[in-house]
Amino acid sequence: MTRDTDSAVKKGTESHSLRHVAELAGVSVATASRVMSGSSHPVSEQTREKVLEAANQLSFQPNRLARALVTARSHTVGVLVHDISDPYFGEIVKGLEDGIHAEDYRLFVASSERDPQKELDYVRAFFAHQVDAIVFAASSLTDAAYAETLEAMAKRFTDGGGVIVVLSDHLLRGAKVWFDNKRAVSEMVRYLHRRGHRRIGYLTGPSDLEVSLVRLAGFTAAAEELGLDVGPENIANGHFTAVGGGEAMGELLDRVDLTAVLAANDLMAIGALRRLHSAGIGVPDELSVAGLDDIPIAEYGPVPLTTMRVPTYQIGLEGASLLLKALRKEDADDVHVTGEIVERDSVATIEPEQ
Amino acid sequence: MTRDTDSAVKKGTESHSLRHVAELAGVSVATASRVMSGSSHPVSEQTREKVLEAANQLSFQPNRLARALVTARSHTVGVLVHDISDPYFGEIVKGLEDGIHAEDYRLFVASSERDPQKELDYVRAFFAHQVDAIVFAASSLTDAAYAETLEAMAKRFTDGGGVIVVLSDHLLRGAKVWFDNKRAVSEMVRYLHRRGHRRIGYLTGPSDLEVSLVRLAGFTAAAEELGLDVGPENIANGHFTAVGGGEAMGELLDRVDLTAVLAANDLMAIGALRRLHSAGIGVPDELSVAGLDDIPIAEYGPVPLTTMRVPTYQIGLEGASLLLKALRKEDADDVHVTGEIVERDSVATIEPEQ
DNA sequence: CACGGCACGGCAAACGTTTACAAGGCGGCG
DNA sequence: CGCCGCCTTGTAAACGTTTGCCGTGCCGTG
Structure with a gap:
């Protein structure tokens, strides 16, 4: 006999196995398994109900580890x-x-x-x-x-x-979800252009990070496409940090006369905002500032930041979908996600000059 | 015979089980298990090495699910x-x-x-x-x-x-890690008091949230202890949100004359900061503002916020330690964590009046 | 009436470990 | 020289599932 034939009795605490359910329902473990796991092997409606009833009574929870062991x-x-x-x-x-x-x-x-x-x-x-x-x-x-x-x-x-x-x-x-950083920055530049800006500065990130190179490429590409006049003096390195962004903003201020500044990420944009604020330069009245990422802080900085939202949640969601498809052995193409511009208060529309 | 006696051959891909290791080392599965799991059951130094060598060669990784099944x-x-x-x-x-x-x-x-x-x-x-x-x-x-x-x-x-x-x-x-919200607020009030403030306003959270009640209690307790004169007119509800905080700040402004405002959370403090900024009221020169939580935004708002840091990381760490102790069946007391004040730029020291 | 097939249920092996128990060998002690 | 005990190893059961295979009984069909 098995070592606890009394299993049908104690249904208080402890966790129960398929065997307990089976015994209570008066069927074999195999049958119990079939109904609990939704097997394709047929089970009569009557026994199915008995098993379900028993499982319910014992609040049976199948042990996923054991299941994993056999199903891989x-x-x-x-x-x-x-x-x-x-x-x-x-x-x-x-x-x-x-x-x-x-x-x-x-x-x-x-x-x-x-x-x-x-x-x-x-x-x-x-x-x-x-x-x-x-x-x-x-x-x-x-x-x-x-x-x-x-x-x-x-x-x-x-x-x-x-x-x-x-x-x-x-x-x-591996299966890949892809956000096109280059295109994102280009789109921000085009946005500023649409709003009338022609003299645009750029706050870039550390040059040893792939992503900051790619984003920079997006800036120069768009500038060229639009016939903007942006030389090296329009670009300053803010190292992707807030304080770096503030300092880089200072450099730009000393060097060139701009109507707008685009930062390669929001943190630098916030730093720039702070700097401008303490220099008494009004945003967006005197100078427009835009960022990229839409981090939570973006909304609550010195002035609500206009930026582009990177759809992180969606990236996760798409990743999940890719993953599930792959597990089902369906094949799926890499997916491409795009950001969208969220307009807040840091960019002004101006009369295009020249 | 087992179904793949060739196991000793293929050591390329695929994942190997203890059986493969055992065969390669020329010992039983039990022995292999003993050395891999660091059992207290003695194994000769010689065989231990053979097993380790084999495991290494196959890059053996024990299957935790199987282990879990037997060890519970x-x-x-x-x-x-x-x-x-x-x-x-x-x-x-x-x-x-x-x-x-x-x-x-x-x-x-x-x-x-x-x-x-x-x-x-x-x-x-x-x-x-x-x-x-x-x-x-x-x-x-x-x-x-x-x-x-x-x-x-x-x-x-x-x-x-x-x-x-x-x-x-x-x-x-269950085992509990505890941050004393009441005490935290009281401490912030005492801090403002030390800095010379006597007329202090409070931005409270929604009254159906336990934590906002507790924090409010901390405010009134400290006010009483210090003999501060704070009536209901000193308190406004900002619903724990930034916009709510801004509105509540507005109410306070209309109602009373203050030197400092304490918000029950940073979000409301940021909202208040924004409101004061657009009303042209200088922080901290004309009015001091303090928050609670030290969320990442706190540092980057309109003016860097003085607040109290809730040690979330430490809470996790202590939780882990409690958890491990409990699993080892040692018993442990609940642990009490405290916050610390982080001073930034939103609170001024003033000459205490009266 | 016989037989094939299908619906249903059970038996037992398998997944990869750990571990109680047993067995063999060897040394030491009486 | 015999026996006891320890050190080392192996055998096998167990953990909680799933699932291939088989057996039984029933129904339909020829």
Whole structure:
């Protein structure tokens, strides 16, 4: 006899297994499994009800780990981000979660703080927990040893049926969700142009970051296309930070006479705003300022910032959809997401000169 | 014979099990398990090395699900937050993660958006995935049916050896990390008092939120203690939002003559700042403003806000430590965390009057 | 009336671990 | 020289599922 034949009695605490349900319903474990897991193997309506009733009575919850062991599907996915306290990644995670919730997948979250060692650790841990997919929301690290190890691990993972999704530029291959940074900046420049601005300055980011190069390219491309006169003196490096943005704004002020300034990210734009404020220069009356990203702060800075929203939530959502498709072995194209301009109070319409 | 005796050959792709390691090392699965899991059961140094070598060669990764099945410890914990895109919760999650990383635990994250149904769903899912502990970073929802169901589920969980940790005021019992909101506000009032302020206004939050009541109590208690003259006219409701804060600030302006205003949260303080700015009232020269929470925006608003930092990261960290202790069946007291004042530019020192 | 097929249910193996128990070998002690 | 006990290893059961395969009974059809 099994070691607790009294199982039909105690239905108070403790967690119950399929065996308890089966016994209570007076059927075999196999049958109980079939009804609980929605198997295609037919079960009579009568026994189905008995089982359901029993399961309900015991508040039975199937053990996903056991199920995963035999089906080789854990119904979990791991997501790796650089910093979970950054709303940028928080939004992505939220999108991912909302996207996979309906299909009953769960999310492991790991925040690497850009530490290659930690990143590898976390990925390894994901493997150990048999995740069905891994999402890289973090962007590539440059450490060579890291890259090599990661690539090898990723190969094993995909060979074993694992799915990899990439939500940023990353060395790894996998289903991809793509935000076109170059185009985004170009669009902002065209927007300023439409509003009458011709003498436009640009606050750029650190030159060793891929994304800041790409965004800069978007600026120069649009300027050329529109026949704007922007030389190197129109561009200053603000290192993607608020204080850097303030200083870069100062440089521009000393150097050139502008009607508008575009910052490669919102943080620098906010810094510029602060600087202009303390210099007594009115925004947008005397000078217009625009940013890019639409971070939460953008709305609450010295003056509400006009910027372009990067659809982080949507990126997560699309990532989830890609991931689910891949798990179903459907193939799907990479998806392309675009931002939209959110107009607040920092840009004025002026009479185009020249 | 086992179905793939060729296992010793293929060490390219695919994932390997303990059996493969054992075969390659020429030992039994049990022995391999003992060395890989660091069992206390003795193994000779020689065989230990053989096994390690084999595991290394195959890049063996133990399957945590299988291990969990037999040890009844999944080495996972689930955390429930209200909104993962809110840095407040992001910081908490980061602290938690950092705290459990060393002990090799992983984190399931779920963001409920304050939806009772979703919240129950997620908790149920955590159970199904056999988490060892659940952390409630979200605060209590008032829905009665929800409360009842949750309580019942929680009881089953703890009865089964699960651990519950609570990081905010919540109906659930469990190990608790506690930030004293009342004391925090009182401390801010005392701070303003030290800086010479006697006529102080207060921007309060919605009265149906426990936390805003508690914070208000902190204000009145401190005012009384210091012999400040604060009647109802000194208090306005800003609903915890930026626009609400701006409006409430307006009311106060019409009603009383103040030297300082304390907001129950930073968002309202920022709103007040904006309002004062557009009314041409200088901060801090003509009026001082202080907030509470130290959200990221606080530093970048119209004027850098003096506020009190709620140690969210530390809350997560302490939660992790509590959780690990409970899992080890050590008992631990609830922990009490305190905030610290961060002085920026929005509060002036003045000559105390009267 | 016989037989084929289908609907339904059970048996048992399998997933990858851990671990209680047993067994073998060897050294030490009486 | 015999026996006890320890050190090391192996055998096998167990964790909670799913699922291939088989058996039974019933119904329909020829």
